Amino acid sequence: MPLTEAGIYAAALRLIDEDGVEALTMRKLATVLDANPMSLYHHVPNKEAVLRGVTRMVGAQFRTVTLEDAPWQERIRLLATDFRTLAHRHPELMAYSFSHQPDFIQHDDPFWTALTGIVAAAGAPPSEVPEIAALIVAVVIGVLAAELNGSLHQWANLKPPGPETDGRHEPSDAAPGSRGAGAGTAGPDPDRMFRLVMDTLITGLESRLTAGRDGQDAGRR
Known part of the structure; x- marks a missing residue:
C-alpha cells in the first residue's frame, strides 16, 4: 500500500x-x-x-452538536465540553500541542469557527470577537493542560495555610506532570471543576456584554 x-x-x-x-x-x-x-x-x-x-x-x-436556537451560554458550554472530550480522547497529543504548538488552532478550524460564531451571537462587538474568543481558548486550554498532566488534581488537594495546617499539606501519590498523576488519590471531581470553570467564564462574559450594552445606551442618552 x-x-x-x-x-x-x-x-x-x-x-x-x-x-x-x-x-x-x-x-x-x-x-x-x-x-x-x-x-x-x-x-x-x-x-x-x-x-x-x-x-x-x-x-x-472536531465535531460538536449544533444548537442554533439554544442560548449562547448553553452552546458555549457544550462546545467547550466537546473540546474537552477530544482532549481526553488523545491526551498525549493534546497535552503536547497545548504546550509546544501555539498555532495548533487555526482560523478555519471547526472549533474556532464555532466559538467565534457563538461569541458573535452573544452580542459581542465584531471588533472584540477574536479577542474574547482567544481569551476563552486560553482559559479552557490552560485548565485542560493542567487536568491532563495531573497539576489540577495536585493543586486542588493543597490545603490553604491556617491554624490546622500551619502551611503544610499532605503529599500527593504522584508528582505533577507524571502520567496518571493523582490517580487513586481522593480529590475534587474533574467534571465538576470544569463546569465551575465554564460557569465562571460565562458569568464574566455576561457581565462584560451587559456593561458594554449599558455603556452604549448611556452614550445615546
Whole structure:
C-alpha cells in the first residue's frame, strides 16, 4: 500500500496514543508502516512536521452538536465540553500541542469557527470577537493542560495555610506532570471543576456584554 501523508499521520497518532509523543520516532513510524525510513521523508521533512500534521488532522475532526436556537451560554458550554472530550480522547497529543504548538488552532478550524460564531451571537462587538474568543481558548486550554498532566488534581488537594495546617499539606501519590498523576488519590471531581470553570467564564462574559450594552445606551442618552 503506497505511503500517503494521511496514512503517516494516522499511524503516528496511534503510536502517540499508545506510548506518548516522546516515543514517536521516524524509524518506529516506518516500522509500523512497513516502509523504509527514508521513504517517509518524501512526504514529511521531520518529526515536528509529523506532529503538526497529526494535530491538524485531529483538529479538523472536531465535531460538536449544533444548537442554533439554544442560548449562547448553553452552546458555549457544550462546545467547550466537546473540546474537552477530544482532549481526553488523545491526551498525549493534546497535552503536547497545548504546550509546544501555539498555532495548533487555526482560523478555519471547526472549533474556532464555532466559538467565534457563538461569541458573535452573544452580542459581542465584531471588533472584540477574536479577542474574547482567544481569551476563552486560553482559559479552557490552560485548565485542560493542567487536568491532563495531573497539576489540577495536585493543586486542588493543597490545603490553604491556617491554624490546622500551619502551611503544610499532605503529599500527593504522584508528582505533577507524571502520567496518571493523582490517580487513586481522593480529590475534587474533574467534571465538576470544569463546569465551575465554564460557569465562571460565562458569568464574566455576561457581565462584560451587559456593561458594554449599558455603556452604549448611556452614550445615546
